[in-house]
Amino acid sequence: MAVRRLYHIQPASFAFTPENEAWVKRELTKYPPGRERSAVIPVLWRAQEQEGWVTEPAIRVVGRMLDMPAIQVLEIATFYTMFHLAPVGRKAHIKVCGTTPCMLRGSDDLIAHCQDRIAGHQHEVSADGDFSWEEVECLGACVNAPMIQIDADTYEDLTVATFAQLIDDIAAGRAIRPGPQIDRMLSAPEGGLTTLKDIQDRPSAAAKTASLADVAGKEPAPAANVREAPAPTDIVAKAGARDQVPESRTEKATTSDPRVPPPQKVPDEFKPELLTGARDGRPDDLTRIVGIGPKLAQMLNGMGVYHFDQIANWTDSNLAWVDANLSAFKGRAIRDRWVQQARDIVGVTEPDTAGGMPGGGQ
Ligand code: FES
Incomplete structure (x- = not known):
């Protein structure tokens, strides 16, 4: 590893923003009196998040805040490569x-x-x-x-x-x-499973969670409140997109396994606006949305969803309708926050349509 030194050009001073300073003070309350210097890594990290890199004045400020010699803060900043010692790219x-x-x-x-x-x-x-x-x-x-x-x-x-x-x-x-960045799920083999193929006959994680909820006697969440309700899909969502179950497993499980509950029904009045074909014959690459793979993109196209702006305009009710009609992939749309992702892609923050209103459908 190369020697890590402070950048040769340094700003004249450093100060935490009021918000970050308040955060640091709160952070220090987590440590026993006299042990505040144990917070040096998170505090340095905050300084880096604020400035983009760790500057020499920031090291001195952090040392004063934690009552520790600046040289010790410097030792930590230069030891851990997660700290940038020189300016980094804006993007x-x-x-x-x-x-x-x-x-x-x-x-x-x-x-x-x-x-x-x-x-x-x-x-x-x-x-x-x-x-x-x-x-x-x-x-x-x-x-x-x-x-x-x-x-x-x-x-x-x-x-x-x-x-x-x-x-x-x-x-x-x-x-x-x-x-x-290729068609594989996490670190599974390219082209699908090569071992443990019998796992396809087991229920998916989402289905297992749903089954547990059923056993516990929980009512299914109303369609309009799917985001707020502790629905099984939301529980699964907390595991994050990277923990998603391979599509081949969920598809097999929900189509052949009697232990898997049927998709929750959402009235068709909440169907979003669907198209009979892609505009100008050019569908968007829906797989840019995390959680949508080639199979799901194909299913969405078959449903009449071709473009990011369609998804970006969905209301919560529209989203619940789509989610309920994803058959083997039920729960993915809410779990992976498709609407927010689509809005990020098209660069809008709010849908064009009024909340809760059904789409046209065709
Ligand atoms: S060798 Fe590159 S991630 Fe391990």
Whole structure:
């Protein structure tokens, strides 16, 4: 690992914003009196979140706040590579894993692309100020090598082409999808399961949760209150998009397993506006929404959903209707926040339609 030093150009001063200062004070109450310096990593992290990198004045301020010598704060900031010691790109700082598995699978090409597209050397900011990059050691996703990390997300199974597309999407403000960038679920084999195939005959995690709720005698949530109600799908949602069950498993389970409850009915009056075909014959790539794979995209097209703006305009009731009509994939739309993701993609914050009103449907 290269020697980590503070950047040669430093700002004159640093101060936490009032909000961050209040956060730090609250954070310090979690530690016993006299042990506040144990909060040095989260406090430094907050400083980095505020400024984009850890500056020398910030190190001094953190030292004063925690009553510890600045040299000790400096030691921590220079030891942990998660702290940026130099300015980083406004839109993304890209960490490229260069350890053996990733190197054998092409990380050198990704690094070469960083040198061409961003800056000739790591820790340099691109000419437009939007990007920076660095080579890092193993980030723990070797099975999907080569991979990169941006903020808390990893992007895996990259080629130079898909990596270049990622950077272009970030530059253009388009939403990007973390995880494998090929058609695989998490670290499952490409092309589907090769072992444990009998697992397809078991109920999905969502179905198991729903079954437990049934056993406990819980009433199904009303359609209009799906977001607020502790519906089984919401419980599953907390596991996050990366914990989703492979589509092949859920499909098999809900179509053949009598233990799986039937989809919850939502009246057709809540059906959103559907189309008989894509506008100009050009459907949007719905798989850009996290949680929508090729099978779900095909199902949505069959239902009459082709475009992000359609999804972005769904009300909660529309969403519940779609969710209830996803058969094997019931629960995905709410769990993976399709509407919010679609709004992020099309750049709107509110739907055009009034809340709770049914769509036309065709
Ligand atoms: S070697 Fe790259 S993630 Fe482990």
